[in-house]
Amino acid sequence: MQNSSSVDYGYLRQLVFGLSQNVLDPSRDYLFETRLTRLLRNQGMSRLDELVEHLKARKNPSLERSIAEAMTINETSFFRDGRPFDLLREELLPALIESRRPLRGLRFWSAACSTGQEAYSLAMLLHEHFPALTGWHIRIEGTDICAEVIERAQAGCFHRIEINRGLPARHIVRYFDHAGEDWTVKPEIRKVCNFRQANLCSSPLSFNRSDDRFDVIFLRNVMLYFSQETRKTLLAGIHRVLAPDGMLFLGSTEQPADSSIWTPVIAGGTCYFRPRQPS
Ligand SMILES: C[S@@+](CC[C@H](N)C(=O)[O-])C[C@H]1O[C@@H](n2cnc3c(N)ncnc32)[C@H](O)[C@@H]1O
Incomplete structure (x- = not known):
């Protein structure tokens, strides 16, 4: 011993x-x-x-x-803390889609995506509620530092227990194929999601070009593992890759370290952040 x-x-x-x-x-x-x-x-x-x-x-x-x-904590689930997804569906996405109509494209980033449930939840939400997006260029990027969870996200295969956490029955039936205890996300959902390994704390962030800007970023339940200094640097990087009219979702107990560059918006029983532009 x-x-x-x-x-x-x-x-x-x-x-x-x-x-x-x-x-x-x-x-x-x-x-x-x-x-x-x-x-x-x-x-x-x-x-x-x-x-x-x-x-x-x-x-x-x-x-x-x-x-x-x-040593990373990879806890996640489908439609975790459901309110951001409800708010996107009811209010934010209809407005965003209207404003992106000329470009016919939308980009999402599930930063620290773990095994991919967050990204796949977004893909299912878009597919179910926004059929008008057919023919648009939709990308949902998922990144995580941990190679093992990225492999699992790419495989898109989940155990019955994971499927039963947070997924409405109609989604299970409609968006998964199953064999025994394993449920695999259908190709129509997987094709809009792209997963890769990346460290949020490497500089510059893995997406750093202005044409790489995201419309919606989920950065949930990861900043709690970082120091105040790391959070500040990371959120400055996130600010650079988010579209000026884009939105950032943090975990329900998380706050931006530097509130001077973010405007909190309280809506739908949750809070998200708009990037403040330099005046
Ligand atoms: C608790 S999970 C959160 C998953 C998902 N965002 C959610 O809210 O359900 C935290 C994830 O952050 C990842 N992570 C930790 N440090 C990271 C870093 N420096 N860069 C990228 N990902 C990191 C971990 O590997 C883990 O998968």
Whole structure:
């Protein structure tokens, strides 16, 4: 049995922070034990202190990345905190579609998308409620730092238990094919979603050109893992890639770090943010 006091948790916390900017509280050091079990086994090791000593002796960027990724919290679900989706459907999308009619295109970004449920929820919402978008160029980008969740998002295959969290029955029937316990998103929904691995804290952001601007960005339930400084830098980057009349959704307990560049709008029992333009 490992003596946890012999493990240099400070080294591991610093490693994770350096790669993903996730700030891990020392009171949760026990999470290293549980989350790194598989990684240790794959390395032929049985103890965390062995892993730390190994890393101290020899740099191993791919192993370090795997550690940072294993420590991410990937909790998500379809139509999570449903109000932003209701507000988009009832109010925001009809107005946005009207204003984008000349361009016939819409771009969404599910930043820190985990296994893809948020992006697929948006795709289902658009398909079900806005048939007039047929023939438009619709893109829903999903990015996450963790390679494993991106692979799952790309596969678009969910277990029965994941499907039963938040998805109305009519969506299950209409938008999924199933085999046993596995439910796979239908091609008509998958084709508008594109997933790739990207770190929100690398500079510049992976989308940085002005023609890459997004109409709607979801950046939910990830900033809580970042320091105040990281949040501020990230939101300045998000501001640059959001269309001037676009909107940003944060998690229900999250706020922009620098409120001077965002206007909060309270509507439909939720809050979203419009980018303030320099006067
Ligand atoms: C709790 S999940 C939130 C998923 C989804 N946005 C939602 O609200 O349901 C947080 C996600 O943030 C990702 N994440 C953490 N740090 C990140 C970073 N620096 N860059 C990109 N993604 C990151 C994690 O891998 C994880 O999948």
